[in-house]
Amino acid sequence: MMKVEEKLFQNRYRVDADRPHIRIKNESVCNDGCVSRACVVCCPAGCWSFEEGKIGLITDGCLECGTCRVVCDTHGNVDWNYPRAGFGVLFKFG
């Protein structure tokens, strides 16, 4: 089984260091108010995690698909933007 990290390693990115384009509006909503945490399962890049009762988000490997925003429809807790122009994933093949 090829891990998601190995898949992402094949991609080209221009990471906007310290300026994540996706933010969690209110972490306590994820930690305490959400039971499904569909973002963790559905994110194709494995950007979301839930460990020791805490939601985590690292956007470096983001494929900019929009899934996390769309699956968070009940809570609307994802502040989703495109990376700054020129940053983010750069598809070689698409």
Added chain:
Amino acid sequence: MTQNIEKFDVIVVGAGPAGNAAAYTLAKAGKKVLQLERGEYPGSKNVQGAILYADALEKIIPDFRDSAPLERTVIEQRMWVMEDESYVGTTFRSDRFNQMPGNRYTIIRARFDKWFSEQVQKAGALVICEMTVIALLRDAAGKVIGVEVDREDGKIYADTVILADGVNSLVASRAGLRDDIKPAAVALAVKETIFLPKETVEARFNLKGSEGVVIEMLGSISQGMAGTAFLYTNKDSISLGIGCMLSDMKAQNTTPAELLEKLKQHPSVAPLIAGGETREYAAHLIPEGGYHALPELYGEGWLLVGDSAGFVNAVHREGSNLAMTSGRLAAETLLELGEKGLPSTAANLARYKARLEDSIVLKDLKKYRNIPDTLHSQRQFLSDYPALLNGAAHEFFTVDGQDKATKEKAIFNAFRERRSLLGLLGDAYRLWRATR
């Protein structure tokens, strides 16, 4: 508006198939067009399977075959209905696809979009990359009169704005022109581009020259979710992907990356990609809500085209052709208004919808308007029937001591047990109603 600010006839947001089709058609006719793209180059943010449907592009650039980067001409279409260890399939392969001008091609989007954008620029449009539109500008009456980009003094004005900013269409939803997409109206697809020597691709798929194969798959690979998978042959690579409705994905525990891994390990798929090298992993949302999920398509000074309008025919796996067609029709609507000296009011832009209704775009979406609901509520089509079909085939093709009449009876009983007689009849009716 200050007088010295440059004003365009049309601003096109996004440089995918829909935006390029619109910008090309308008620029070719002499309109002053500005196209804005957030990626480093057109295509760098775009993802598709990908199949190019020649007809839609031919109506925009008739001689595209002379210069477009095409991978392979599709001469064979396979449909696989899958179980964990098997598939029941149909194949249509025809040499007629070699004799006529190619009808469907496999393409690599990053390369194709770059080419399409070059044609747009040659036609006279101003294309600016690495520029993200963050908002729409409106006048006091609410009419859209331009866009704001993520630069200082980033206001740019135009008579009309065409939003071709893709499935997420942040610009349109933030401006209140449409609702954000809902999990039940969108599929998430993931894909790997797997490289193999050209000769290996040709030997494995029985191809010569530029011939290509596409395989569409459904059944156990989507683990009960509404979804399909695909395998497309490129020149020296294979595009392999799987997509499922997000509302289903939300309600289970397998990640998209794992789904794709399981597909790669399926005993019927694994030999086709064996020894291949994955060089990219991509993901993309596909608006599959169909006709009933369509947003408003136009308004005062604006038009939606392509994925941002939700133009995808999920049944036939068509989207890029509807994107190009809608982009062209949006452009032709504006050209008609220009000739008649009419402004881009909502009342006048209604002609865009009339053109869409008269075209493949809304005719096909209307025909399949009930498919999304049927697939959401009638899971047997995605789980029971693939299993029954494969079970029947296994029974039928296993030669053992059992006589054929008993085998037939066993097959029929399996169908009746799982779906009941009334259920079988009902399913036939539901399928007919959903597709008529």
